[in-house]
Amino acid sequence: MTIGIAIAGVTKHFFTGLLFIFGLGGIAVIILRQGKTKSILENSINSALTAVETYNRPRVQFRIENYIILMILAWTKLFHAYFQSEIGERYFYKEKNGRYKKVDGEKKAWELTECIKEYQKMQKAYPNLSEPVVANLRFFIGIRNKIEHRYWEGSSLDILLFGECQSLLFNYETFLVTLFGEDYSINTCLAYALQFSHLRAKEQLQAQRDLLSKDMQDIKKYIDKYKTDLPQVIFDSQEYSIKLLQIPKISNTNRNDLAVEFVNWNSLTEEDRVNYQQICTIIKDRIVVQQVLNADLLKPGAVIQAVEGKTGIKISQNDHSLLWKAFQVRPVSTAESKFDTVSKFCIYDEPHNDYLYTDEWVAFIVNLLEKHGFTKDNIRIKCKQKLLFSDYA
Numbered sequence: 001m002t003i004g005i006a007i008a009g010v011t012k013h014f015f016t017g018l019l020f021i022f023g024l025g026g027i028a029v030i031i032l033r034q035g036k037t038k039s040i041l042e043n044s045i046n047s048a049l050t051a052v053e054t055y056n057r058p059r060v061q062f063r064i065e066n067y068i069i070l071m072i073l074a075w076t077k078l079f080h081a082y083f084q085s086e087i088g089e090r091y092f093y094k095e096k097n098g099r100y101k102k103v104d105g106e107k108k109a110w111e112l113t114e115c116i117k118e119y120q121k122m123q124k125a126y127p128n129l130s131e132p133v134v135a136n137l138r139f140f141i142g143i144r145n146k147i148e149h150r151y152w153e154g155s156s157l158d159i160l161l162f163g164e165c166q167s168l169l170f171n172y173e174t175f176l177v178t179l180f181g182e183d184y185s186i187n188t189c190l191a192y193a194l195q196f197s198h199l200r201a202k203e204q205l206q207a208q209r210d211l212l213s214k215d216m217q218d219i220k221k222y223i224d225k226y227k228t229d230l231p232q233v234i235f236d237s238q239e240y241s242i243k244l245l246q247i248p249k250i251s252n253t254n255r256n257d258l259a260v261e262f263v264n265w266n267s268l269t270e271e272d273r274v275n276y277q278q279i280c281t282i283i284k285d286r287i288v289v290q291q292v293l294n295a296d297l298l299k300p301g302a303v304i305q306a307v308e309g310k311t312g313i314k315i316s317q318n319d320h321s322l323l324w325k326a327f328q329v330r331p332v333s334t335a336e337s338k339f340d341t342v343s344k345f346c347i348y349d350e351p352h353n354d355y356l357y358t359d360e361w362v363a364f365i366v367n368l369l370e371k372h373g374f375t376k377d378n379i380r381i382k383c384k385q386k387l388l389f390s391d392y393a
Helices: 036-055 063-087 112-121 131-147 155-180 201-210 216-229 270-283 300-311 317-326 359-371
Strands: 011-015 018-022 028-031 346-349 354-357
Touching: 036 063, 036 155, 063 112, 063 131, 063 155, 112 131, 131 155, 131 216, 300 317, 300 354, 300 359, 317 359
Parallel strands: none
Antiparallel strands: 011 018, 018 028, 346 354
């Protein structure tokens, strides 16, 4: 499954080598001549286009990681282009003695966090970034910092981050056009990505469980905490995360209609919004935000109780240990690679330094007892050798 990123009378005067065109509302749009500002802006746009191209190529490794890093670079360069046009070369860090900080002999320019802060407090003709836009940027700054310092498998995060990734791009396009005008719009360069298959709830659930294993756990906790800590009004904003409902256009379709159309929520009538909410209620899974981790996961004692409740057989803690060792569901306590589990059945809980088990593990043990001749008396004998899941499906 690949989810694609998609884009969706004047007066003039001259100042510091730049041409400003005043459009509707009297807000100046910066029109660039050749020079450093234009070069920085072109680098920003090229970075954004490369990010989208990378994300939409299904066989590219580390595509979501590269997308995030390139979009952070695109946003940073966009700010630098604006600062270059407005305040000149003053968007660089300085030492306490007033000299510029340097890295490999080059002045160190403001990073994205600093750019946002400086832009928001500037006196300017343009509006500040909204809180949802800033929340989206800060979310990805945190993600970028984590993926730069560790290896992680990003494919399982594509589904969870798609909305935020799409908003990151839409917000970039909006900010770019706000500052520099429609001539720099990049939406005509981009296409809606083709899809290979339908996304099923079962696949989503497995992807979420995969996130709980190995090096993914830390970044998953960051994502969960960031989202749950957001005010509801920001979380619901399309500027923070695009929520798409993909419904095929089946009937009453004009042959001249576009195959894909994006509907602006703000342009809908109240009646259309009510109808949309009714559609969502019919087809979407209900998601409840909980301030809790490891929901629906079981400690060994709870596994034993669940098995007894289903079969009437009470296995011991030792019997349970023999089973997970024989099927290699998790590593032993002294193993260095504590995250090396069969994520369908078990995950490592790092804060508590122990292991938790899934309902599927309970069902598997029940299946052994009811259909494959396992009993409380022979578990020790049967588990003396390595056992394969495929033999007991």
